Each structure stands twice: as structure tokens, then as C-alpha cells.
Amino acid sequence: MRHKRAGSEVYAGKWAWLGFLAPSLLGVLIFVCLPFLDVVRRSFTTAVTGRWTGLSNYKSVFENEAFRLAVWNTFRFTAVCLPLLVGLGLLAAVQLSRLRNNQRFKTLFLFPMAVPAAAIVLVWKMVFSSGGFLNLLLGRLGLLADGAQPDYMASGAAFWVLVFSYVWKNLGYTVVLWLAGLSSVPDSILEAARVDGASRWKCFWRITLPNLKGSLYTITVLSFLNSFKVFREAYLVAGSYPDKSMYLLQHLFNNWFVNLDLDKMAAAAVCVGMVLFGAILILQGLWDRED
Amino acid sequence: MDRYKLKNRIVNAAGRRADKAVRKFRRRNRGLGQVLGQVLRCLLLGAAGLLFAAPVFLLVSGSLMSRWELGEYLGALESGEGFIRWAWFPMYPTFSHYARLLFETPQFFTVFWNSMKIAVCSVGGQLLLAVPAAWAFAVYRFPMRKLLFTLYVVLMLLPFQVTMLSSYLVLNDLKLVNTHWAVILPAACSTYPVFLIYRSFSGIPGALLDAARIDGAGEWRIFRKIGLPLASNGILSAVVLGFLEYWSLIEQPLAFLKDQPLWPLSLYLPEISLGQAGYSFAASVITLIPPAFVFFIGQDYLEKGIAASGLKE
Structure with missing residues (x-):
């Protein structure tokens, strides 16, 4: 009898995972996966009549001037921000890790994460508009040409404002990730190297950095994904149609959505989704090779 | 507890004590350069950290300023002439907002x-x-x-x-x-x-x-x-x-x-x-x-x- 009970329990355990997983899986299927298939179908049809049009939506997306601009800007933004953020984060993390009590500093760096984008918009206006703090500072330092008071939000410099606000918001996150990576570098190796007479710089270059390779992948991906959220600040400061230099893919998607250009949006969503999916799979491959 | 475990424990404890002694020795005998480095590091990180926290300070101080004071400070933003001004603390703090x-x-x-x-x-x-x-x-x-x-x-x-x-x-x-x-x-x-x-x-x-x-x-x-x-x-x-x-x-x-x-x-x-x-x-x-x-x-x-x-x- 005892035997039988144990058997039935194993059987229950065999299906228990389904009970735990089902609610979440159902939600994901209903709200993301199945409708995404519908989006894929729509990307091959016209928006209104639903007639099959083959690849013409994709063609019109790629020929779209705004799409090209947005892709280029998004690419440029990523190419500038990622190395900057990852590098600055590592620099700050290494310095922090050498302090004995770094909790206060970590708090300062992390706090921007808690500041809602909406609350910070006013401050960005105060800093970056033509009569703002940045011009005030530059003027005091004598770096401002006479009479010139550029409005940073309305010129090509808007791009750099966006870069700054991204770094401001995400540096703490990156620093914490790097600190976690740094603490996993085995102390014993470092100690051994130091005993053998390696300088601090050499220790860092030859031991710490190679050991951080795994963290680098993850930090890059997470920073890349967070970079999509910079749309919040961009939208709140400059609206749906900001300066050309910071018109990102997110703006484009939003505007297409507002104008109900659903066919173009479907095609673009499939394209962007595929590119990201590919990037993620490559990354997973890299992770697996590390192991 | 078997013997092996006991031995391990004693060795570990001894190791820890030795580590502690080494750390203490190092702390006492830090060179001037290292101390300076530490101070410099603190200062730089502190400055960066303050820059990070400054927006919050601006928000809080601004929320306590009277309408007239704010109008005077922020006038430059709307007219586009001159520069913004700010005070560390409001002249007449108010909770009216x-x-x-x-x-x-x-x-x-x-x-x-x-x-x-x-x-x-x-x-x-x-x-x-x-x-x-x-x-x-x-x-x-x-x-x-x-x-x-x-x-x-x-x-x-x-x-x-x-x-x-x-x-x-x-x-x-x-x-x-x-x-x-x-x-x-x-x-x-x-x-x-x-x-x-x-x-x-x-x-x-x-x-x-x-x-x-x-x-x-x-x-x-x-x-x-x-x-x-x-x-x-x-x-x-x-x-x-x-x-x-x-x-x-x-x-x-x-x-x-x-x-x-x-x-x-x-x-x-x-x-x-x-x-x-x-x-x-x-x-x-x-x-x-x-x-x-x-x-x-x-x-x-x-x-x-x-x-x-x-x-x-």
C-alpha cells in the first residue's frame, strides 16, 4: 500500500510543473506569442482590406526615409552609449571596489533609477535650454562664444543630451553589475600574482579583465535593452517629433501607431524583432561557449 | 566530529587569523601615496555622486520657493535672454504649492x-x-x-x-x-x-x-x-x-x-x-x-x- 502511494505521488509530481507554469504560460501566449503570429501575418497584408500583398510592406518600410533615419539614429545612439556606459561603469566599479566602505557612493549612483522620467524632465529643461545651467557654467568658464546661447534640445546636440541622460540613469545599474562581476574574480589568484611581484595595473589587465569577460556579455545586453527605455526622457522632453538627431525607432513606432499605419508597423516590428532575436541567440551561444 | 574535519577547522581558523594580521599590518603601513590615492578616489567619486543627486536637490528646493522667486529665477528660460539663476535655499520657504x-x-x-x-x-x-x-x-x-x-x-x-x-x-x-x-x-x-x-x-x-x-x-x-x-x-x-x-x-x-x-x-x-x-x-x-x-x-x-x-x- 505504501508502495502504491509513493507511486501516485511520483505521478502527481510528474505533472505538477504544469500546474505551476500554466497561468504564466497562458498569459504569455495570450498577450504576446499568439498576437505576434497575427502581426507576422498582417505584415504580409494591407492594413485596411487585409489583402495579401507579399513583401510590399517590407519594401515600403525599407524605402521609408523616416525609417532609415530612425535606424541610423538608434544605431548611432547604441554605438556611442554602450561603450561609454560599460566603460564608465567599469571605471567607477573598480574605484568603488577599492574603497572599504562604498555603500554611500553606491546609493548615490543608484538613486537615479528611482527617479521617474517625468519628474526629471523639468530639471533637464533647466539645465539644457538656452538660458540654462549648462550655458551659465560654460559662460562663467569663458567657453561660450559671445552672445551665443545654444538651445541644446533644439539642435544636433540633442543627441548628446540624450546620451547624458541615459548614462545618468543607468550608470548605477551597470556599476552594481560590474561590482558583482569583480567580486567573483578569485582573490587567491590576485594574491598569488602580487606575491610574484606583479604590479597593480598588471594584475588588473592580466587577471581581473579576462575574468570579467562573462560579465561583459551580460552587461552589454542589459545595457542595450535599457537603452530602448531612453525613449521616455526623449519623448517627455521633446515630444513626438524631436530634433532630427534624436529621432529614434521608438519615436517612429509610436508615430506609426498614432497614425494607424499598422501594416508598416507590423513589418517593422517583425524586422526589429528578428534582429534582436538573432542578437540574443548569438549571445546565448557565446555564453554557452564560455561554460 | 571526525578527526579530518576537526583538523580542517583548526587550519582554517589559523588561516583566517593570519589573514587578519596581514590586513592589519597593511593598514598600518600604508604609504602616503596610497592614502592620497584613497582620498582622491573618495573626492572624485563623491563629486560624481553629487552630480547624480543634484537634480533631486533642484526639485526639492524649487518646490519650496514662492511663485515670485521662481519667476525671477526661471524668467530666462522663457524669454531666452540671460541665464537661469538659483539659490541653495529658498529666500522665503513656503509650502503653498x-x-x-x-x-x-x-x-x-x-x-x-x-x-x-x-x-x-x-x-x-x-x-x-x-x-x-x-x-x-x-x-x-x-x-x-x-x-x-x-x-x-x-x-x-x-x-x-x-x-x-x-x-x-x-x-x-x-x-x-x-x-x-x-x-x-x-x-x-x-x-x-x-x-x-x-x-x-x-x-x-x-x-x-x-x-x-x-x-x-x-x-x-x-x-x-x-x-x-x-x-x-x-x-x-x-x-x-x-x-x-x-x-x-x-x-x-x-x-x-x-x-x-x-x-x-x-x-x-x-x-x-x-x-x-x-x-x-x-x-x-x-x-x-x-x-x-x-x-x-x-x-x-x-x-x-x-x-x-x-x-x-
Whole structure:
């Protein structure tokens, strides 16, 4: 009898995972996966009549001037921000890790994460508009040409404002990730190297950095994904149609959505989704090779 | 205790004591260069940190200034001539903006509670769905587990813009557009907390669970009595990160909420014009209070959560 009970329990355990997983899986299927298939179908049809049009939506997306601009800007933004953020984060993390009590500093760096984008918009206006703090500072330092008071939000410099606000918001996150990576570098190796007479710089270059390779992948991906959220600040400061230099893919998607250009949006969503999916799979491959 | 263990223990203790002595020696005999380096490091980091915190200071001091003072300081922003000025402390501190916001603007309350509702319901829904799902991934071995987990990771990494249209289509079919559920339900199905909580569940040794099974505990009971308490850190991390995220949600309400009375704070704040700067400052500070509160209470969990999301599987 005892035997039988144990058997039935194993059987229950065999299906228990389904009970735990089902609610979440159902939600994901209903709200993301199945409708995404519908989006894929729509990307091959016209928006209104639903007639099959083959690849013409994709063609019109790629020929779209705004799409090209947005892709280029998004690419440029990523190419500038990622190395900057990852590098600055590592620099700050290494310095922090050498302090004995770094909790206060970590708090300062992390706090921007808690500041809602909406609350910070006013401050960005105060800093970056033509009569703002940045011009005030530059003027005091004598770096401002006479009479010139550029409005940073309305010129090509808007791009750099966006870069700054991204770094401001995400540096703490990156620093914490790097600190976690740094603490996993085995102390014993470092100690051994130091005993053998390696300088601090050499220790860092030859031991710490190679050991951080795994963290680098993850930090890059997470920073890349967070970079999509910079749309919040961009939208709140400059609206749906900001300066050309910071018109990102997110703006484009939003505007297409507002104008109900659903066919173009479907095609673009499939394209962007595929590119990201590919990037993620490559990354997973890299992770697996590390192991 | 057997002999081997005892010996190990003694050796370890001796090692630790030696380590301590070495550290003490080093601390006492630090050269001038090292001390200077430390001070310089503190100063640089401190300066950077202050730069990071400065915006909050601006908001708080601005919210306490009188209308006239603000008008004088911020005049340059609107006219475009001259420069902005600022004072470390308001000349005549006043709470009038807060009073106006809290007692004379019922609209603000609506918007505040909209935000609260969206953030709390999203995080609550996430927990209901994500905690059991994370348990399933961490504890059971089932067919297609690896594939499903990869799917979850990919979904976690996709930005909102890619899934915006698909969410809209289904919400439209369910007649949920222009209700708070249009924001809450997709947020509750987010897979990021599954990933976070999975980490803390997978740290539980399988032998412990088997022992409980042999003692006759059912799967649900094991989940409740062993899983939940041991993973509470991971769950709290997900709560803190989730709240910070959903409190300042912009894209989703912008796309799915048409009526202004349904808007959360994050959409309402930018609507206030610069002419009402004091009001805007006060509203920003109040917007900042709940996430700041969560941040300071949960900073430990926040850090652990971030660090956990950085570990590879």
C-alpha cells in the first residue's frame, strides 16, 4: 500500500510543473506569442482590406526615409552609449571596489533609477535650454562664444543630451553589475600574482579583465535593452517629433501607431524583432561557449 | 566530529587569523601615496555622486520657493535672454504649492491613484504568475523546458515597441483598450520577474525537496513551506525593481490610454506648463516620494536583484 502511494505521488509530481507554469504560460501566449503570429501575418497584408500583398510592406518600410533615419539614429545612439556606459561603469566599479566602505557612493549612483522620467524632465529643461545651467557654467568658464546661447534640445546636440541622460540613469545599474562581476574574480589568484611581484595595473589587465569577460556579455545586453527605455526622457522632453538627431525607432513606432499605419508597423516590428532575436541567440551561444 | 574535519577547522581558523594580521599590518603601513590615492578616489567619486543627486536637490528646493522667486529665477528660460539663476535655499520657504496640489487639485489625486493602481496591480499580478512559473522552471524537469525558458528570456529582452502592435491587437479584441487593464495585464505577464526569481529558487538543493517528498509533503506544500521562504530575497528584488519600473511607465499608457482621467502621473506631469513651475516642482517631488521610499527600504534587494540578472544561467 505504501508502495502504491509513493507511486501516485511520483505521478502527481510528474505533472505538477504544469500546474505551476500554466497561468504564466497562458498569459504569455495570450498577450504576446499568439498576437505576434497575427502581426507576422498582417505584415504580409494591407492594413485596411487585409489583402495579401507579399513583401510590399517590407519594401515600403525599407524605402521609408523616416525609417532609415530612425535606424541610423538608434544605431548611432547604441554605438556611442554602450561603450561609454560599460566603460564608465567599469571605471567607477573598480574605484568603488577599492574603497572599504562604498555603500554611500553606491546609493548615490543608484538613486537615479528611482527617479521617474517625468519628474526629471523639468530639471533637464533647466539645465539644457538656452538660458540654462549648462550655458551659465560654460559662460562663467569663458567657453561660450559671445552672445551665443545654444538651445541644446533644439539642435544636433540633442543627441548628446540624450546620451547624458541615459548614462545618468543607468550608470548605477551597470556599476552594481560590474561590482558583482569583480567580486567573483578569485582573490587567491590576485594574491598569488602580487606575491610574484606583479604590479597593480598588471594584475588588473592580466587577471581581473579576462575574468570579467562573462560579465561583459551580460552587461552589454542589459545595457542595450535599457537603452530602448531612453525613449521616455526623449519623448517627455521633446515630444513626438524631436530634433532630427534624436529621432529614434521608438519615436517612429509610436508615430506609426498614432497614425494607424499598422501594416508598416507590423513589418517593422517583425524586422526589429528578428534582429534582436538573432542578437540574443548569438549571445546565448557565446555564453554557452564560455561554460 | 571526525578527526579530518576537526583538523580542517583548526587550519582554517589559523588561516583566517593570519589573514587578519596581514590586513592589519597593511593598514598600518600604508604609504602616503596610497592614502592620497584613497582620498582622491573618495573626492572624485563623491563629486560624481553629487552630480547624480543634484537634480533631486533642484526639485526639492524649487518646490519650496514662492511663485515670485521662481519667476525671477526661471524668467530666462522663457524669454531666452540671460541665464537661469538659483539659490541653495529658498529666500522665503513656503509650502503653498504643496497645499494647492493637495487641497485644491482633485485631479492630482485621481492621477496619483491611477499610478498607484497601475504599479501595485502590475507588480501583484507579476508575482501571482511569475513565482509559480519560476518554481516550475527551477525545480521540475519537463519536456521542452529548455525551449520554453529560452522563449521567456527572449520575451524578457524584447523592447515594448516590438510587441506594442501585438498587445494592441489582443487588447482591442478583448475590449480592454482605454482601461487600466490594458496596461496592467500585459505588465503582469512580463517574464523578467520569472527570470529573477528563478535564480533564487534554483539555489535550493534538490535533496531538501526530496526529503520533504519522502516525508509526505505535497508539491504545493513544498512550494509554500520551503520554496517561498527560501526565495524571499529574490521575490523582494522583483518587487522593488518592478515597482520602480511600473511607477514611471510611459510607453504603455501613452499607447493604450486615450482618456486623460485615466492617465498616470508620468503622463500628467509634463502637461504642466513652465508658467506654473512651483506647482510642477511640487508635483515632481510627490511623484518621486513613493519610488524613493521603495528604493531606500529595498536598496539591498535592488542590488541583489540587479546582480542576479547579471549572472548567466
